[in-house]
Amino acid sequence: MTHAVTVLGATGSIGCSTLDVIARHPERYRVFALTAATRAEKLAEQVLQHVPQYAVMKDDAGADAVRCLLPQDHPTTVLSGAEALSWVAAHEETDMVMAAIVGAAGLLPSLAAAQAGKRVLLANKEALVMAGPLFMDAIRDGGAELLPIDSEHNAIFQSMPERYDGHFAPHGISKILLTASGGPFRGWQADQLADVTPAEAVAHPNWTMGQKISVDSATLMNKGLELIEACFLFNCQPEQIQVVVHPQSVIHSLVQYCDGSVIAQLGEPDMRTPIAYALAWPERMTSGVAPLDLVTIGRFDFEAADEHTFPCLSLARRAFMAGGTMPAVLNAANEIAVEAFLGERIPFNTIPMLVQQVMDAHKVEAMTSLENVLLADQWARRQAHQLLQGSVNEVDA
Numbered sequence: 001m002t003h004a005v006t007v008l009g010a011t012g013s014i015g016c017s018t019l020d021v022i023a024r025h026p027e028r029y030r031v032f033a034l035t036a037a038t039r040a041e042k043l044a045e046q047v048l049q050h051v052p053q054y055a056v057m058k059d060d061a062g063a064d065a066v067r068c069l070l071p072q073d074h075p076t077t078v079l080s081g082a083e084a085l086s087w088v089a090a091h092e093e094t095d096m097v098m099a100a101i102v103g104a105a106g107l108l109p110s111l112a113a114a115q116a117g118k119r120v121l122l123a124n125k126e127a128l129v130m131a132g133p134l135f136m137d138a139i140r141d142g143g144a145e146l147l148p149i150d151s152e153h154n155a156i157f158q159s160m161p162e163r164y165d166g167h168f169a170p171h172g173i174s175k176i177l178l179t180a181s182g183g184p185f186r187g188w189q190a191d192q193l194a195d196v197t198p199a200e201a202v203a204h205p206n207w208t209m210g211q212k213i214s215v216d217s218a219t220l221m222n223k224g225l226e227l228i229e230a231c232f233l234f235n236c237q238p239e240q241i242q243v244v245v246h247p248q249s250v251i252h253s254l255v256q257y258c259d260g261s262v263i264a265q266l267g268e269p270d271m272r273t274p275i276a277y278a279l280a281w282p283e284r285m286t287s288g289v290a291p292l293d294l295v296t297i298g299r300f301d302f303e304a305a306d307e308h309t310f311p312c313l314s315l316a317r318r319a320f321m322a323g324g325t326m327p328a329v330l331n332a333a334n335e336i337a338v339e340a341f342l343g344e345r346i347p348f349n350t351i352p353m354l355v356q357q358v359m360d361a362h363k364v365e366a367m368t369s370l371e372n373v374l375l376a377d378q379w380a381r382r383q384a385h386q387l388l389q390g391s392v393n394e395v396d397a
């Protein structure tokens with residue numbers, strides 16, 4: 001029997017890698033739905049190749065554009081809008097959902113998949129950062145399976161004891177070692193970062209990824225979001241996680257045990273490995289990734305993260321410790337800051353400053369419902385926009 005897969009964010013970097021892996025195993029997987037915000041031509045091309053039951057675009061114009069690119073008798077139904085995203089993610093005919101929308105826009109459909117008891121392949125780390133406790137409850141209450149796609153979390157998952165139940169001590173786990181490439185500006189000082197361009201920031205040394213996560217990698221906010229992601233996924237505290245800069249990006253993360261053992265997962269920096277692992281788990285299958293050649297790689301380097309030059313990592317730790325709505329505020333402010341940087345409206349070093357100012361102005365509320373997460377997200381976006389316009393004094397914190 002084949003598994004039906006919905007790919008949210010199909011036209012993105014993770015979405016395309018997912019379809020590449022699926023296409024290698026037609027006897028195991030078929031595509032149920034594909035979704036995208038823009039790039040109608042790309043989505044139409046994917047629809048023609050995979051013939052899903054549904055395709056969903058962000059808006060009506062996008063859906064019309066996709067319909068125009070398909071033959072009239074094509075069997076795929078093209079829908080649009082946020083409700084359709086959640087509907088395909090929770091549809092009874094889908095077994096697995098690849099959550100690969102970037103940013104807060106992915107929260108509702110990912111949550112819908114969790115509540116509907118799907119196997120959720122989670123790339124969209126922002127969803128977990130925003131609403132970690134609610135998301136983990138939804139996975140449990142929905143009887144869903146949560147498989148991390150982020151390469152570090154997938155590596156940690158692979159390095160954890162098979163029956164890990166959310167508690168370090170009974171399994172002899174002492175800490176998680178979360179590796180970071182350090183991004184394109186590793187070793188730089190703050191004054192050197194003042195004039196970096198979006199093109200320089202998105203030129204990641206080891207990974208080819210979407211623009212937003214590439215900028216997050218350059219500021220180390222990506223590692224901050226991943227720290228929070230790991231705390232929720234593995235039920236631990238930030239002090240149980242050590243960030244280790246490893247510029248080669250071959251060791252994808254490690255777990256240290258009380259007897260001195262350290263278990264790691266290694267591989268080429270290619271997201272098709274974690275994607276294939278999560279699709280096939282607990283089995284393994286080919287992914288198209290080249291075998292690792294250690295002799296060619298030659299050496300592994302490690303260093304501490306420079307949290308002084310890259311304050312986003314500390315901001316994320318602080319947001320997790322504050323708890324409640326603060327991680328959602330961190331995430332929303334960062335999304336606005338990254339967008340402004342990519343639009344060349346603010347310099348690189350303003351990204352952490354803006355995030356910090358929005359966090360400083362936020363009064364944390366307990367995470368009692370999805371509504372207060374969404375309200376905090378909207379508040380932080382407004383606050384960030386107003387700070388960008390220099391009118392902070394008029395904003396009620």
Ligand code: NAD
Binds near residue numbers: 035100105123151211
């Ligand atoms: P991307 O920008 O390449 O793709 C994003 C996808 O989401 C596209 O299909 C886009 O159309 C869709 N999308 C964007 N905004 C949307 C909206 N408002 N509504 C509906 N759909 C929308 O991003 P990516 O690099 O593939 O990253 C996707 C997610 O995976 C992110 O959360 C990222 O942090 C995470 N991730 C990516 C990588 C990687 O190697 N690219 C690695 C680890 C984690």
Ligand code: MG
Binds near residue numbers: 150151226
């Ligand atoms: Mg990662």
